[in-house]
């Protein structure tokens with residue numbers, strides 16, 4: 001079997017503490033332990049004379065990273081990827097800032113990725129390209145004569161056809177995807193929306209743009225056993241003990257997200273505010289911990305979101321806090337996975353209420369971390385990919401702040417036997433559909449996709 005060549009925007013961080021390795025490295029760990037692999041991506045360097053490609057080993061994987069110029073970074077990363085595709089695919093059309101020149105740069109940077117790939121590619125390698133930053137990569141490689149099998153996986157939602165059509169270059173972006181052998185999405189509904197745009201059936205084989213390729217839903221998972229064991233071990237560790245001591249007899253509600261528009265944080269905080277307004281009996285008895293490290297702080301509308309949340313959290317605490325009770329602890333910093341696992345295990349409620357989310361792994365990690373004898377309740381947005389799988393969660397429409405408030409109240413008063421029954425249903429799901437199972441399923445489908453290059 002040839003090597004697996006993984007290409008993603010960022011390469012895994014060297015010498016990372018557990019917790020800083022990045023989600024994709026965790027998801028691919030099983031596959032990379034079994035197979036020779038090459039992982040290519042941006043190393044995070046942005047400079048006028050960017051780092052040329054350089055290689056290091058991460059166990060069996062050769063990792064090749066390179067830098068970008070400030071102009072490349074602005075057009076490719078901050079511009080087209082994160083100010084166009086990200087908000088658009090999360091249904092936030094008002095946040096889209098489309099500039100033609102950014103799309104040009106986006107394609108040019110993909111040419112750069114392609115050049116680094118081609119220099120190292122062997123004929124029997126299988127390529128697996130990840131996420132919205134790299135949609136054009138297969139088309140560029142195909143035009144250069146590459147005939148290797150190439151798969152693509154989209155980690156974020158694929159939007160409804162009419163939303164996607166608002167992208168001025170929608171046709172060109174969709175056409176680029178037709179150059180892959182397999183285009184994977186997180187859910188059947190994202191797959192369906194792509195097929196609907198193409199006006200084809202839902203696959204697996206579709207014909208579009210004069211090409212034949214495969215599409216399908218491959219919901220990503222976590223390393224459930226490892227996360228559960230870590231949560232159990234970490235519960236008595238330093239961070240877990242400090243949280244337990246500071247929470248005291250109060251009931252803990254937790255949210256953990258990157259500070260991002262997709263995660264629905266303003267509505268969640270408003271929902272908690274409404275819960276406090278309607279449930280004075282819980283004042284002083286509940287403690288909401290929201291962890292939200294700043295991400296993409298260089299983008300203006302992310303700074304605006306941060307200001308909005310600063311204002312909301314300040315007003316909420318100003319209104320409800322007592323000299324011995326702060327109803328909301330809002331933190332703009334990240335924590336090691338171990339600490340988060342311990343925090344989830346202590347929480348009675350996990351609030352995962354994104355406006356849209358490809359999957360949302362925090363939801364699955366929350367389930368994995370629970371104590372079997374006293375599990376917490378997951379409150380989950382119906383617009384997270386995870387909602388398709390986690391039928392035991394309390395589902396909410398994240399646009400309805402009163403629904404969030406009601407779900408918090410329902411979760412806090414839910415009897416133990418119901419909590420256990422709901423949690424067991426979801427645990428069985430996350431134990432079956434793990435990260436390793438996801439990668440194996442995807443790669444098996446890619447290997448099986450014996451598609452001629454042109455239809």
Ligand code: ADQ
Nearest residue numbers: 023155220256257258291293334335357358359360361362
């Ligand atoms: P993200 O938008 O980053 O990922 P998510 O799936 O929730 O969202 O998190 C990925 C990982 O980051 C998880 O392991 C989580 O624990 C960690 N993480 C999140 N917030 C954190 C915090 N505040 N501190 C520390 N760690 C944190 C994208 C898509 C998702 C999709 C994933 C994987 O947007 O929908 O689930 O990719 O495909």
